Amino acid sequence: MPLKKKRPALHAVTVLALLAGSTYLTVELRKDEQDKTPTVQAVTDTPDLTNGTGQADGKQKWERLRNPDRSVLRTEGGKVIATFTDGARTATLSGPSRTFAEPTNTKSKVVTDNWVRLMPENWRQGAEKEKWFKDWFKQYAGSEEDDIFAFAFQYVEGAPVKKDDEGIAYAGDASFGPLNPNGSEGNDLREEESDFFDYLGIPYTFRDGTTIQPEAKRARAIDCSGFVRTVFGYRARFPLMANDLSGDGLPRTANGMARGKVGAPVIPLKGVTPADRPKTIDVVQPGDLVFFKLDARTKQRLDHVGIFLGHDGEGHKIFISSREEVDGPTIGDKSGTSRLDGNGYYASALRSAKRL
DSSP states (O other): OOOOOOOOSSOHHHHHHHHSOOOOOOOBOOSSTTOOSOBOOOOOBOOTTBOTTSSBSSOEEEEEETTTTEEEEEETTSOEEEEEEBTOOEEEEEEEEEEEEOTTTOSOEEEEEEEEEEOSSOBOTTGGGSHHHHHHHHHHTTOOSOOHHHHHTTSSTTOOOEEOTTSOEEESOOBSOOBOTTOBTTBSOBOOOOOHHHHHTSOEEOTTSOEEOOOGGGTTBOOHHHHHIIIIIIITOOOBOSSSSSSSSBOSSHHHHHHSSSSEEEEOOOOSSGGGSOSOOTTOOTTOEEEEOOOGGGTTSOOEEEEEEEEBTTSOEEEEEEETTTTEEEOOOTTSOSBSSSSSHHHHHEEEEEEO
16 A cells, blocks of 8 residues: 655644744643643743843853763853753753643642753764854753743643644644553553654654554554654654664664663663662753663563653652553653652662763
8 A cells, every 4th residue: 555645754834833932831731620721831030141142141161070971051150051961962051940830640840940952963072162052052042942841741631732734733632542452550551652653643754764654543642752752853853763773863662762872871771670770860960861660571671761850849850751541741640759769669660861
């Protein structure tokens, strides 16, 4: 059967939507059972970080740090403006403070002045002197354009639908996957393997030429790695692999992402047993991918991935991921609180972290 006519990987209006300056900073989920539209919060404070050009006020100084190797830009007074890690395209910039909340599923709220963005190239020592970086930093220092966190919260429960010119929804409340006919509550209730093209409902051609058709039953669904690929890949334009084996870019599965060459390990993977749990997690930074070993049936494979957000109001390290129990992306507490610290379900299963 011939393949459908290929559509552009990213529709024109979608691109305009991604590039437009946005004040969408958080999703407040419905408090009334019948109210499906989240409330958009305003900026809670604006640090005296930028002037009219988007550049930091006063003198700036660069500092080199190790473990992982990275360059940090500080104000003259020592405040961190931005962090760039060798071998990673992810940059963390300071900006207006935002609050991310999901009151339907948790009391936790993440208040952060970190804005996580992708640079056009991997960072390397001395890149601050190169034109590509200077141009990029001039555009994004102080910018309130949607970043990785804003993208991520456009898929939580109650998030409003965003459509392109062809009526295809590229954002909005996402499911984890279709119900598993052989599953039950707490035991494979929903099927895995829903990727971003399933959510979109369109065929997608990867850079190696592989074209994959969406499955109708997976429409508007993304599993844990599919969520990461949606946010970093389809939305932020990080290169994507069709699977874990061919091409270059972000692999398809959590295990492929953790063990693959892409990105910079910040907590190296030592193994999958409880003894291999990291002794410290202080090195993780907002935007890092965090990997878990939850299911003994997957043997040596890591089987869950999320995006580290930062600290909640109680000082706990919070991440967002797509889960079958909540049926989609969440920072919620069902099936286990979304914390990396302590000895909870996910904290105990953490095995590694990587900066893309």
